[in-house]
Structure formats: C-alpha cells, structure tokens
Amino acid sequence: MARTTAFTSTQIINKLLVTAVAAFLTGTIGCSGGTDEPELGLVSGTVTLDGTPLSGIAVSFVPDDGRPAMGKTDSDGHYQLTYIRDTLGCKVGHCRVQIGNTEETIDQFAEELGVEPLLEGDDLVQEPSPQKSTKPKDGQIPSRYNTQTELEADVKAGENTFDFTLTSSK
Helix, strand or coil, rough: CCCCCCCCCHHHHHHHHHHHHHHHHHHHHHCCCCCCCEEEEEEEEEEEEEEEECCEEEEEEECCCCCCCEEECCCCCEEEEEEEECEEEEEEEEEEEEEEHHHHHHHHHHHCCCCCCCCCCCCCCCCCCCCCCCCCCCCCCCCCHHCCCEEEECCCCEECCCEECCCCCC
C-alpha cells in the first residue's frame, strides 16, 4: 500500500527556509577564499636624532622571515608602516629595525635580505611639511641604526607604538 503524506503550508515554508539557509551557508563557506597575507600589527611612532624630529627618514621593520614593512617620517618625525600598497602594518613577531636617510637605503636593505624592494604603488611616503624638523645629511645617522642596526622590535597583533630616540654620539 502506498502511503501519502500531506504537508501544511507552514511545513513547506519551513523546509524551503532550511534548504535556503543550508545553500547560503555552503556557498559562503566554500567561497571565503583565504589570503596569503600574514597576521599584521599596526605600527607607528616617532624618530628623533639628538632630540630633534627627523623628516623624510626611511623606517624599515624587517621580520625574521617574510616581507619587510616600511614607512617614512613626516615633519614631526612620525611614521606609520605599510606592509604592501594600501595595507598598513607589519608582520607580527620579532623584527630588526633599520632607519636610514633615503628610500634608496630601504632598497639596499631589501637587496641585502633578498626580498623584493619597494614596489611601484607602495604608499610609504607621508608628505613632510616644511616645519620644525630636520632631514640629516647622508651618513649623519650612525650605521648602528641602519646598515649595522642594533634596533629591534617585537610587533604584536593590534596597535604598536615604537619611538626611536637616536643619538649621533656613540
């Protein structure tokens, strides 16, 4: 004997709703493609030399492995790191910090590390305004802050502030 089942309109609507929600969740989970970007922390701070804010100075955080994050100081010596193009931040973890006079210095750091130098479109420049800061002459920033850096930072998830008070004397 065949058995027939009668559904009420409420049961039909409930089954359609369950099916629609299941289809939506399956599509959302299946299409949520991952990213190859590492976990980043936002990094900013100031750089001074002998108490004077430095403008137009390249700041580079170089992780133990992975892409460096870079920034450039404004007229108040303030910098903010860019990981790549419009993505602010730096890879979470231990980093060597290198501070130099020019963007060419950053390119030199990248070459030494065997990583890609600045890409066209990487927005690391913060326009300095001609005010109370100083841009040191090439070679004025001691090598212990750039090519032979002694500076380090431990970047955490979230916001990080690293101020660097450099001195020209040993």
